[in-house]
Amino acid sequence: MKLLIIEDEEGLRESIEEYFKGEGNICETAATYADAVSKVELYRYDCILLDITLPGGSGISILKKLKDHHYTDGVLIISAKNSLDDRLDGLNLGADDYLVKPFHLSELKARVSAIIRRKMYNGSNLLVFNEITIDLQAKTVSVLDKPLKFTRKEFALLIYFIANKGKVVSKNAIAEHLWGDGIDLADNFDFIYSHIKNIRKKLIEAGANDYIHAAYGMGYKFADQ
Amino acid sequence: MLITGIIYYQAISWILIDQNDKALMVEENEIFDYVKLNNKLPQEFDSKDQQITFTEAAPNSVTREFINTDYHKEKNEYESGRGLITSVTVNGKYYKILIVESKVETEDLIQIIFGITIGVILLLLLVLLIANRLILNRLWQPFHAILKEMKVFNLAENKEISQTTTRIDEFAELNQAATTLTSNARHDYKDLKTFTENASHELLTPIAVINSKLDTLIQTEDFSEQQSKLLTDLYSAVARLSRLNQSLLLLVKIENRLLTDQQTINLEELVQELLAQLEDIFSDKHISIKTNLQNKQISGNQYLMEILLNNLIINAVRHNHINGEIIIELTNDGLSVKNTGDTKVLQDDKIFTRFHKSDKSEGSGLGLTISKQICENMGWQLNYQYISPYHTFIIVF
Numbered sequence: 322m323k324l325l326i327i328e329d330e331e332g333l334r335e336s337i338e339e340y341f342k343g344e345g346n347i348c349e350t351a352a353t354y355a356d357a358v359s360k361v362e363l364y365r366y367d368c369i370l371l372d373i374t375l376p377g378g379s380g381i382s383i384l385k386k387l388k389d390h391h392y393t394d395g396v397l398i399i400s401a402k403n404s405l406d407d408r409l410d411g412l413n414l415g416a417d418d419y420l421v422k423p424f425h426l427s428e429l430k431a432r433v434s435a436i437i438r439r440k441m442y443n444g445s446n447l448l449v450f451n452e453i454t455i456d457l458q459a460k461t462v463s464v465l466d467k468p469l470k471f472t473r474k475e476f477a478l479l480i481y482f483i484a485n486k487g488k489v490v491s492k493n494a495i496a497e498h499l500w501g502d503g504i505d506l507a508d509n510f511d512f513i514y515s516h517i518k519n520i521r522k523k524l525i526e527a528g529a530n531d532y533i534h535a536a537y538g539m540g541y542k543f544a545d546q
Numbered sequence: 547m548l549i550t551g552i553i554y555y556q557a558i559s560w561i562l563i564d565q566n567d568k569a570l571m572v573e574e575n576e577i578f579d580y581v582k583l584n585n586k587l588p589q590e591f592d593s594k595d596q597q598i599t600f601t602e603a604a605p606n607s608v609t610r611e612f613i614n615t616d617y618h619k620e621k622n623e624y625e626s627g628r629g630l631i632t633s634v635t636v637n638g639k640y641y642k643i644l645i646v647e648s649k650v651e652t653e654d655l656i657q658i659i660f661g662i663t664i665g666v667i668l669l670l671l672l673v674l675l676i677a678n679r680l681i682l683n684r685l686w687q688p689f690h691a692i693l694k695e696m697k698v699f700n701l702a703e704n705k706e707i708s709q710t711t712t713r714i715d716e717f718a719e720l721n722q723a724a725t726t727l728t729s730n731a732r733h734d735y736k737d738l739k740t741f742t743e744n745a746s747h748e749l750l751t752p753i754a755v756i757n758s759k760l761d762t763l764i765q766t767e768d769f770s771e772q773q774s775k776l777l778t779d780l781y782s783a784v785a786r787l788s789r790l791n792q793s794l795l796l797l798v799k800i801e802n803r804l805l806t807d808q809q810t811i812n813l814e815e816l817v818q819e820l821l822a823q824l825e826d827i828f829s830d831k832h833i834s835i836k837t838n839l840q841n842k843q844i845s846g847n848q849y850l851m852e853i854l855l856n857n858l859i860i861n862a863v864r865h866n867h868i869n870g871e872i873i874i875e876l877t878n879d880g881l882s883v884k885n886t887g888d889t890k891v892l893q894d895d896k897i898f899t900r901f902h903k904s905d906k907s908e909g910s911g912l913g914l915t916i917s918k919q920i921c922e923n924m925g926w927q928l929n930y931q932y933i934s935p936y937h938t939f940i941i942v943f
Contacts, residue, residue: 330751336758340765401750409807423754423788426761474826489764493781500823501856512830537774539764539781 322367322437323347327357327383328399329375333422337370340426340488341433354378361387361394367440368395368433371416381410388415395436399424425494427485434484450483451545452529464527474499475520482533482543491540517541547667555660562652563628567612570630573598573645581634587641596647603642608633617648625650688712692721699728701735739798746794753788760784786910793912796853797900800919805847813842813851813876820855821874824863832869839876844943846924854920857913858883858939865904865937873936880943884936891932898928 324341328334329352338348349364351357354377361369361383369387373380384396396416398408408419417436420429438448438457448455454463460476462469471479481498482490492510499513521533536542573596580588587600597618610632617627629646688710695707707728710721760780769777799805817839821828828835844851862872862885873884888904896902898918903911914928917939921928927942 330755332755333751333758336755336762339762340758401747401754422750423757423784426758491761491764491781492778493785494761497785500827512826515830516826536764537769537771537777539774539778 323365324349324433325357325360325364325366325369325394326350327370327375327380328372329353330372336426337429340430344487352376354383357383358386361392365392366394367437368397368417370429370433371396371398373398373400373411381414384411384414384416393440395433395440397429397432397436399429425491425497427481427488427490427494428498430488431481431484431498448480448483450486450532453479453483453524455480455483464524464529467527469523469527471520471523475516475523478516479520482541486532486543486545489536489540489542495541551664554663555656558656558659562656563649566628566647566649566652567630570612570628570645570647573647574630574632574643577643577645578634581636585637587634587636596645598646599644600641601644603633603640605635605640606633607640608642614649615646617646617650626653628652685714688714688717688721692717692724696724696728701731739802742794743798746791746798749787749791753784753791756784757788790910790912793910793916797912797916797919800850800916800923803923805850807847808845809848811844811846811848811851813844813881814839816851817855817874817876817881820852820859824859827863828872831863831866833863833866834869834871836871836873837875839874840878842876842878842881842943844924850920850923854917854941857917861885861913861939862937878943880941882938882940884938886935887937889935892930892937894930897930 322345324346326334326337326341326348328337328350331352334350334352338350341348349360349366351360354375357371357375357380358378371380371383380398380400384398387394387396397418397420398411398416399420399422400411401422411419417439418432420432438446446456446458448457452465454466455461455476456463457480460473462471462476462479477499478495481495492513495513496510499516517533521531525531530545532543532545534542534544577588577598588598590599608631610630613629613631615627615629616624618624626649627646628649629644632643632645634641634643691710692707695710699707707721707725709725710717712718712721760777764777817837821835821837859872859874862883865887866872866885867887870886871884872886873882875882875884898914900915901911918928921941927940929940929942931938931940
């Protein structure tokens, strides 16, 4: 997929670029409003990561430009402005999603994947990873055409892992994804472990490979190896 | 008033008695003239209001004097009267003369004059009193208006003290001072809030960078156990920092009433949703949940309601012990969250203040402050009480 990262903070921009690179993804970056506008007017992207506060202008007006031209690029707003008005403004103007800083890169990746999946919607809405098939519409998981029983959270977690395949996902990121960032129980991640254990057990029993690996006690990695 | 009345009464009495005495003296002179002219006593006579009697007396035994006496009106009927005792010598005989005049009319006159005067004075007083009240009220009106405004003045509300129009310099000055004082206070308060907001805001970007760098760092392979332990600690610290920052921003927003969009919210459904969401956290601590929920609709901000309920429920989990219990009750009048936990009673006045938290707490110390502020914005009350073995937080709608 082809991405454009519009973000003025160099550290953040580089991290995002680095995280999304590979697997045939093409990442372009823009640090200023002018740079962003010229890129958006010349090229089309699968998804644009858009910061609202940019040197030289507002991300909102870039979003307006895109919609005025009826470009269908997916847009995910990443902003430090955690105000509901901004969120609603952005979404009303046609942004696909809104993520508030600070965020985990794995969360960003999951959101971007979801946007691109929706853009490429081809009627079936199936997410296939080797022998695992996930129907996003019906919210079912099957391995080798055998349907499995997944709880809501296990389902969400599996999709999250597949979106971040090959990456180490921290426990913090998983907790925030499943319980929201309002959850404030950083001292205890046992309940994550039990979810992971369940998913692994169900997949392996159905005949799938063991894709989920613990990574040095700080997170998990979903990888095809 | 009383003294004035007495003096006044005495003065009138004195003047009128003096008049009486003069009339008696005129009568006396008439008798003397008559005696000189005719060399005999005049006839004794009773008129309507004067009686004159002559009695023989030893020579020079009578001293001339005025007396208060009784006036014999008819048989056995006396009125108060004023008399003059004097003497005359006719043909070598010495006579005592008693002239008595009725004082009834004089007294009537005194009473009438006195009555009218007192009446007028009382009326005057009454008018004065009413006029005074009205005028004073009108006069102090600007003062009371300013006082009222100052009493209801609230720093957080964006309502200025209105200019009271007055022609009285002192009040105009007072109003001026009050306006300046409040606008200064408000200005400082606003500055402080803006500072909090800006500071929290500026912190967001560095936190975001640290977070993303950590996410990138753990992608590099091969960590020793010690390194991964350090990274885990870093993650927790950044997560706490980020939550703290978010809480501060949220608090400023709630205090500034920036989250204003209202929806109809079914509280019963919302509580059920949150409980389902947190299910695995309860089971992790083996906490049993009991609910008694009535259907209750409110109009409010969905985002804030979620935060409020989430805070209360998460608190009930965090400060609970293994195999503990949480009871959530929703009625038409309120919502209560009870939890078992430490048997120590919390300090009612401190728990809602910023950054107050128990030693063991992993939270930001802002959760209850935020909850309280949300309740205040909704016009609700948030109260705490401990009825063994439950710590109870009650929202009164």
